[in-house]
Amino acid sequence: MEDHILIRYGELSLKKSNRKQFTMRIENHIKRALKDFKALTFEARGMRFYIILNNEDSLPIVEILKKIPGIYSFSIVSRCQSNLEDICKLAHQLVLEQIKDKVQTFKIETHRADKNFPLTSLEITKEVGRYLFKTIPGLIADVHHPDFTLSLDVRVEGTFIYTKTYLGLGGFPAGSIGKTMLMISGGIDSVVAGYMAIKKGMTIEAIHFSSPPYTSDMAVQKVIDLLETICPYTEYLNINLYIVPFTPLQKAIYDNVRDDYVITIMRRMMYRISNIIAKKINALAIINGENIGQVASQTLESMATIEEVVDIPVIRPLATYDKQEIVNIATKINTYPISILPYEDCCTVFVPKHPQIKPKLSSTIQEENKIAYLPLIDEAINNTQRITLKNKQHFNYLEYSINMLNKNTSELF
Ligand code: ATP
Numbered sequence: 001m002e003d004h005i006l007i008r009y010g011e012l013s014l015k016k017s018n019r020k021q022f023t024m025r026i027e028n029h030i031k032r033a034l035k036d037f038k039a040l041t042f043e044a045r046g047m048r049f050y051i052i053l054n055n056e057d058s059l060p061i062v063e064i065l066k067k068i069p070g071i072y073s074f075s076i077v078s079r080c081q082s083n084l085e086d087i088c089k090l091a092h093q094l095v096l097e098q099i100k101d102k103v104q105t106f107k108i109e110t111h112r113a114d115k116n117f118p119l120t121s122l123e124i125t126k127e128v129g130r131y132l133f134k135t136i137p138g139l140i141a142d143v144h145h146p147d148f149t150l151s152l153d154v155r156v157e158g159t160f161i162y163t164k165t166y167l168g169l170g171g172f173p174a175g176s177i178g179k180t181m182l183m184i185s186g187g188i189d190s191v192v193a194g195y196m197a198i199k200k201g202m203t204i205e206a207i208h209f210s211s212p213p214y215t216s217d218m219a220v221q222k223v224i225d226l227l228e229t230i231c232p233y234t235e236y237l238n239i240n241l242y243i244v245p246f247t248p249l250q251k252a253i254y255d256n257v258r259d260d261y262v263i264t265i266m267r268r269m270m271y272r273i274s275n276i277i278a279k280k281i282n283a284l285a286i287i288n289g290e291n292i293g294q295v296a297s298q299t300l301e302s303m304a305t306i307e308e309v310v311d312i313p314v315i316r317p318l319a320t321y322d323k324q325e326i327v328n329i330a331t332k333i334n335t336y337p338i339s340i341l342p343y344e345d346c347c348t349v350f351v352p353k354h355p356q357i358k359p360k361l362s363s364t365i366q367e368e369n370k371i372a373y374l375p376l377i378d379e380a381i382n383n384t385q386r387i388t389l390k391n392k393q394h395f396n397y398l399e400y401s402i403n404m405l406n407k408n409t410s411e412l413f
């Protein structure tokens, strides 16, 4: 008996012309993600992909596979030669392992891909069933609500038998759609938006606005920790983060513009800078965690006035979600406990009492023109730091900042 993991692909079956490219991308992602498991070997056969375990423990591998976009489902399968005797013996062994002395109901599902096999699918099901009832007392068939399904996949290269199928992440292969720029704060929403973009096949690079000394290194560290949590979902298991010093611009805004327009204008500045850096890195869209109606800057009127400054699409994966739905995803991907840590974000430092919920474009432009903001934008971009976050790396921002103080940083752009 050989143990394998059988991988099935998802949505990409819609895209016939790209199929080969898409499957290659997922296969390479799988190999990269599992590179520490030295004994594994791999076998690609059409739309299926097998990981041959060679005695590696499947449990940690299952957890990694659950994070790879484009996998629809996968099963831990045992393989034998395609003849009835071997199939019956292996089925017997797997059913015994499955029931472990408990009375359980089951059904058999047979798929016969090897059309030269002497029995039809139905006949194989009947023969194997007969053998199992004879050899395992107390086994009960239930075709409608079985406790487990014994699947037999009869192929030329062998018969694959399994009792458990895991649901994969779905979506498109990571990196297959194009690059985007994620605006990330330390909050709950934006990292979830990033995760959803990755799951849909987008490569992300991330941008964070920090306002030292009003926000601390710990606030940046929080963003780093959030991004590291979603690194395993990405094609190369890493994410670039751009840290933009936002204090001079923010101060200029607070000192010069009408109180109720401060947030609108601050967000326009963030969008402008995100747009410029996105283009420098060839990102095709901006992703953020905005959610309709959540706060004053996220009404439809605010969104329109704010996004007027950019000329690439702004994608808001969470626009229509309820907060609880977002929290559920954040909990599932383990970002929630980090997001709720109490560090200040640049948006929460100076919050006006009554922000505009319907900012007019003309008033916004009038207020904004009180500041000579173009040189401040240039300065922010020139002083932007880029760091690369890697899976399991635990980047230490405080240590990095101390090191950087002693160095002349080379220009990024
Ligand atoms: P989150 O939306 O991540 O929970 P939040 O709700 O505190 O954080 P909002 O004030 O709702 O953030 O901002 C809306 C969106 O703007 C965020 O989802 C994020 O995409 C972006 N954003 C906010 N603050 C920052 C920041 N400091 N740097 C980069 N992007 C930011």
Ligand code: MG
Binding pocket: 187, 189, 190, 289, 290, 291, 294
């Ligand atoms: Mg939010």
